[in-house]
Amino acid sequence: MIAEFGLAALWLAAALAALQLLAGVLGLTARGAELGQIVRPLAVVQGVLTLLSFLALMVLFWQTDLSVKLVAMNSHSAKPLLYKLAGTWGNHEGSMLLWVMVMGLAGSFVALVERRLPEPTMLATLAGQAFVSLGFYAFLLFSSNPFERLNPAAPEGQGLNPLLQDPGLAFHPPTLYIGYVGLSVAFSFAIGALVTREVGPAFARAMRPWVLGSWIFLTLGIVAGSYWAYYELGWGGWWFWDPVENASLMPWLAATALLHSVSVLAARNALRAWTVMLGVVAFSMSMVGTFLVRSGILTSVHAFAVDPERGSFILALLLINIGGALALFGLRAGTVTEGERFALTSREGALVFNNVLLSATLGIVLLGTLYPLLAEALGAQVSVGPPYFNPMSAVFVVPMLVVMGIGPLLRWRRDSLARVRWSVIVPLALMLLTGAAFALKGVAVLPVLGMALAAGLVVASLLPLRGRKLRQVKLPLWGMVVAHFGVAVALFGMACDSAYTTEKLVALREGETVAVGPWQIDLVAIEPVAGPNWTALQATLSARYDGGSAVKLQPQARSFWTPPQQTSESALETRWNGQLYAVLGERAEDGRWQLRLWWKPFVTLIWYGGVLIALGGLLALLGRVASDLRRFIARDKIAYRKSRQGR
Amino acid sequence: MIRVLLLALATLLALPATAQDKLPPAPYAYRQLADPAQEAKAHALMQTLRCLQCQGQSIADSDAPIAGDMRHQVRARIEAGEEPEAIRQQLIESYGDYVSYAPVVNKLTWPLFAIPVLLLVVIALVLRRRLTARSA
Amino acid sequence: MSDPVTSAQVKTARWALWLPLVLFGAFVVLVLFGLLRPAEREVRSKMIGKPLPEFSLQPAIADRPGFARADMATGQPRLLNIFASWCIPCAVEAPQLLALKQAGVQIDGVAIRDKREDVEAFLARHGNPFARIGADNVSAIQFAIGSSGVPESFVIDGKGVIRYQHIGEIRPEHVPVILEKLQEAGR
Numbered sequence: 020m021i022a023e024f025g026l027a028a029l030w031l032a033a034a035l036a037a038l039q040l041l042a043g044v045l046g047l048t049a050r051g052a053e054l055g056q057i058v059r060p061l062a063v064v065q066g067v068l069t070l071l072s073f074l075a076l077m078v079l080f081w082q083t084d085l086s087v088k089l090v091a092m093n094s095h096s097a098k099p100l101l102y103k104l105a106g107t108w109g110n111h112e113g114s115m116l117l118w119v120m121v122m123g124l125a126g127s128f129v130a131l132v133e134r135r136l137p138e139p140t141m142l143a144t145l146a147g148q149a150f151v152s153l154g155f156y157a158f159l160l161f162s163s164n165p166f167e168r169l170n171p172a173a174p175e176g177q178g179l180n181p182l183l184q185d186p187g188l189a190f191h192p193p194t195l196y197i198g199y200v201g202l203s204v205a206f207s208f209a210i211g212a213l214v215t216r217e218v219g220p221a222f223a224r225a226m227r228p229w230v231l232g233s234w235i236f237l238t239l240g241i242v243a244g245s246y247w248a249y250y251e252l253g254w255g256g257w258w259f260w261d262p263v264e265n266a267s268l269m270p271w272l273a274a275t276a277l278l279h280s281v282s283v284l285a286a287r288n289a290l291r292a293w294t295v296m297l298g299v300v301a302f303s304m305s306m307v308g309t310f311l312v313r314s315g316i317l318t319s320v321h322a323f324a325v326d327p328e329r330g331s332f333i334l335a336l337l338l339i340n341i342g343g344a345l346a347l348f349g350l351r352a353g354t355v356t357e358g359e360r361f362a363l364t365s366r367e368g369a370l371v372f373n374n375v376l377l378s379a380t381l382g383i384v385l386l387g388t389l390y391p392l393l394a395e396a397l398g399a400q401v402s403v404g405p406p407y408f409n410p411m412s413a414v415f416v417v418p419m420l421v422v423m424g425i426g427p428l429l430r431w432r433r434d435s436l437a438r439v440r441w442s443v444i445v446p447l448a449l450m451l452l453t454g455a456a457f458a459l460k461g462v463a464v465l466p467v468l469g470m471a472l473a474a475g476l477v478v479a480s481l482l483p484l485r486g487r488k489l490r491q492v493k494l495p496l497w498g499m500v501v502a503h504f505g506v507a508v509a510l511f512g513m514a515c516d517s518a519y520t521t522e523k524l525v526a527l528r529e530g531e532t533v534a535v536g537p538w539q540i541d542l543v544a545i546e547p548v549a550g551p552n553w554t555a556l557q558a559t560l561s562a563r564y565d566g567g568s569a570v571k572l573q574p575q576a577r578s579f580w581t582p583p584q585q586t587s588e589s590a591l592e593t594r595w596n597g598q599l600y601a602v603l604g605e606r607a608e609d610g611r612w613q614l615r616l617w618w619k620p621f622v623t624l625i626w627y628g629g630v631l632i633a634l635g636g637l638l639a640l641l642g643r644v645a646s647d648l649r650r651f652i653a654r655d656k657i658a659y660r661k662s663r664q665g666r
Numbered sequence: 667m668i669r670v671l672l673l674a675l676a677t678l679l680a681l682p683a684t685a686q687d688k689l690p691p692a693p694y695a696y697r698q699l700a701d702p703a704q705e706a707k708a709h710a711l712m713q714t715l716r717c718l719q720c721q722g723q724s725i726a727d728s729d730a731p732i733a734g735d736m737r738h739q740v741r742a743r744i745e746a747g748e749e750p751e752a753i754r755q756q757l758i759e760s761y762g763d764y765v766s767y768a769p770v771v772n773k774l775t776w777p778l779f780a781i782p783v784l785l786l787v788v789i790a791l792v793l794r795r796r797l798t799a800r801s802a
Numbered sequence: 803m804s805d806p807v808t809s810a811q812v813k814t815a816r817w818a819l820w821l822p823l824v825l826f827g828a829f830v831v832l833v834l835f836g837l838l839r840p841a842e843r844e845v846r847s848k849m850i851g852k853p854l855p856e857f858s859l860q861p862a863i864a865d866r867p868g869f870a871r872a873d874m875a876t877g878q879p880r881l882l883n884i885f886a887s888w889c890i891p892c893a894v895e896a897p898q899l900l901a902l903k904q905a906g907v908q909i910d911g912v913a914i915r916d917k918r919e920d921v922e923a924f925l926a927r928h929g930n931p932f933a934r935i936g937a938d939n940v941s942a943i944q945f946a947i948g949s950s951g952v953p954e955s956f957v958i959d960g961k962g963v964i965r966y967q968h969i970g971e972i973r974p975e976h977v978p979v980i981l982e983k984l985q986e987a988g989r
Contacts, residue, residue: 296822307829310833311833314836317836331837334833334837342823342830348822348823349820392832392835392836396836400845
């Protein structure tokens with residue numbers, strides 16, 4: 020019954036989306052104005068229905084209802100509860116339902132709280148949201164139905180891929196999806212604005228919290244995914260420029276650019292067409308990323324949910340959504356004037372510079388990701404990996420980071436570099452000194468650049484606070500400072516990891532000792548242990564940092580039985596200045612045990628920096644929402660006073 | 667989902683389930699070279715060679731046996747004094763550009779390098795236009 | 803001097819507004835190709851048409867000799883089969899290899915990462931089509947000839963030049979193809 024309920028809720032939500040689209044479009048015409056009034060309630064109910072549908076699927080996974088095909092294929096009764104629940108989105112259909120639910124909830128959220136936009140733009144926006152949703156409803160219902168029954172029911176489920184049985188599964192996909200799909204709101208706003216030609220500061224202020232919100236989740240999702248891969252894959256790498264990773268980076272780059280251009284539009288009424296364009300591009304990148312991953316055209320043979328039919332379906336969605344939006348842009352953007360003018364040396368100028376460079380970086384990532392496919396079309400196989408992406412993106416990111424240090428110090432509209440030269444001299448000197456120091460030590464070019472920039476930016480990012488009373492600094496400014504500071508922190512972590520990681524591959528007997536960087540590590544024992552649905556060999560390592568007290572690390576080599584598969588669970592010991600990373604390998608013929616050990620100085624700063632970036636976004640969001648609320652309340656008060664005076 | 671897929675992919679490819687050889691890994695698959703300078707060279711090269719069976723990972727990040735064997739070959743040849751680029755060249759001769767993550771400029775890959783340059787030129791032109799507009 | 807603020811505006815050309823759509827169109831064409839192309843995704847050897855590189859393999863079992871590059875250039879085309887006892891598709895292709903041997907093909911095998919007793923047991927069970935069997939415990943010959951898995955088979959002509967690569971197990975329908983390639987190599 021629950022499965023049928025979930026499916027019915029999904030169908031109903033789809034029908035409401037169709038109605039919402041119709042009412043929204045008719046509501047824009049003179050005769051259908053009354054119809055427009057039902058658009059908001061429709062959006063709200065639609066969101067609730069998708070939520071119910073998703074909860075239904077979650078209950079099915081919780082109960083391990085093996086008469087549902089998806090559950091039987093991807094779950095198992097002996098799985099820990101956390102992974103039963105998180106397993107809801109650990110598969111293609113469930114994750115698409117999560118996508119649709121986030122989209123529905125975002126739509127209902129917009130319908131509930133957004134009151135700043137003129138009503139026609141709002142109608143067009145919600146109609147746009149309904150249109151995009153409809154495509155994804157169709158995808159779910161016609162080619163990826165998560166509620167399909169299995170008759171007869173399976174005696175037992177096939178289990179979840181053991182690599183996914185990790186707390187990371189509970190956190191990473193939902194956050195990433197909220198980020199991905201949250202951008203659909205910005206997309207719909209852009210469509211609405213193009214339809215009604217209402218692009219201005221009010222539009223930007225309405226759009227900004229949605230962009231900020233999605234961007235925060237997207238940032239957290241990527242950070243979480245990177246850390247998950249780092250400890251799960253067992254080789255100490257945290258970013259591989261894999262197509263799947265690039266698929267999450269591209270929307271982030273677009274959303275970051277959008278975030279900054281929307282600020283220019285809100286504050287200065289400039290960059291109108293460009294902002295609308297980015298609004299379209301950001302969510303388009305989410306969809307393109309999903310397509311690249313799901314269709315399996317980039318990752319070869321074994322990627323899961325690789326299904327050319329589904330790929331074609333998503334491609335059709337892309338064609339309609341992105342193609343339609345870009346065509347609308349081509350038609351309408353010419354009538355959207357660029358807005359207020361500004362000098363190159365100004366806050367806007369710096370933001371434009373950053374926007375252009377972020378977009379160029381996005382272009383490089385897209386080019387490098389798709390190039391193997393292009394080469395194949397031309398009859399050859401090529402690989403594009405870190406040796407291409409690292410230096411190429413640095414070409415664009417390095418100047419961008421320099422401008423990131425200076426831009427916030429510039430005034431709006433028009434300024435001169437001469438005015439800020441004394442402010443930037445300290446970070447500039449610090450940058451050059453750090454760079455020179457590490458270069459002399461023989462560190463490679465990219466890490467040197469990274470450390471130099473990080474050193475300069477740590478100071479530069481705090482400069483906007485100089486000469487202000489800290490208590491009076493507004494939240495959005497704090498947000499910017501914290502986020503930019505986070506960039507410097509993450510950059511430093513990346514540079515340190517790449518320049519100073521110590522690797523040790525050894526084979527030890529119990530009782531033997533090895534040194535890794537400043538650590539002394541004893542292999543104390545190797546013992547079998549058992550978990551809920553796995554058994555494992557566990558090494559107990561006793562590690563001392565620089566002769567200090569011993570800490571215990573217990574890496575495991577796990578064997579799961581549903582499905583039968585082996586994974587290695589790394590063990591981590593985190594200190595303030597880095598992380599010790601241990602992996603247990605195979606037993607050699609002479610009875611010694613293979614161990615892989617790394618000492619990674621300051622590696623955790625990569626993710627702390629990422630979290631700071633997201634935190635900065637959160638502060639900015641809180642500040643914006645608070646000031647919107649204040650304005651709202653003030654307006655209500657004035658209205659109240661007026662009504663009393665009138666009496 | 668992205669990372670989840672990546673992980674799923676990695677295992678599926680790295681551990682071809684039941685049919686595993688019983689031989690211990692090649693000597694240098696999980697052992698470093700004694701000379702740190704040579705090991706650093708080997709490691710840098712291994713990070714840019716593509717595992718042939720896992721297809722989405724470098725041989726430095728893979729547990730697949732053939733990746734272990736390739737690590738062994740790289741380390742052994744570096745130890746014997748070969749230059750990393752010579753080893754890469756020989757592997758490219760065997761497998762084509764696919765095996766190397768570092769694309770080189772040739773008649774097939776030139777756009778990969780020309781487009782970034784083009785982007786830079788466009789950015790420079792746009793900025794110049796603004797700058798000259800200011801001084802005019 | 804003009805006002806820098808007013809003159810800084812750059813008007814976007816009309817055609818530039820259509821640029822994103824054009825780029826997206828190119829993307830769609832490209833991925834359409836990706837969706838429609840045949841499913842084969844193997845890494846093919848780039849050594850076809852080139853002479854075998856130098857190698858020398860120890861015997862993998864007692865009653866067959868190992869071999870070296872020089873042994874491959876005998877004036878007659880030969881089939882070089884990369885296999886392993888632990889590889890299931892290798893057992894699947896065993897009858898086809900025997901049939902090829904019946905047809906008079908000279909087959910040399912390379913056992914990859916294998917133990918002597920395992921190879922012997924494998925051959926006892928599935929038959930031994932090989933004239934010579936070399937052992938390669940570190941996949942070196944694979945890296946030299948561009949083979950990326952087991953099983954794979956290479957047609958080598960009488961001068962020791964690689965003429966054809968077959969990836970995966972040889973199924974019954976592949977036997978005529980391989981015979982034809984051997985014949986071509988013999989001409």
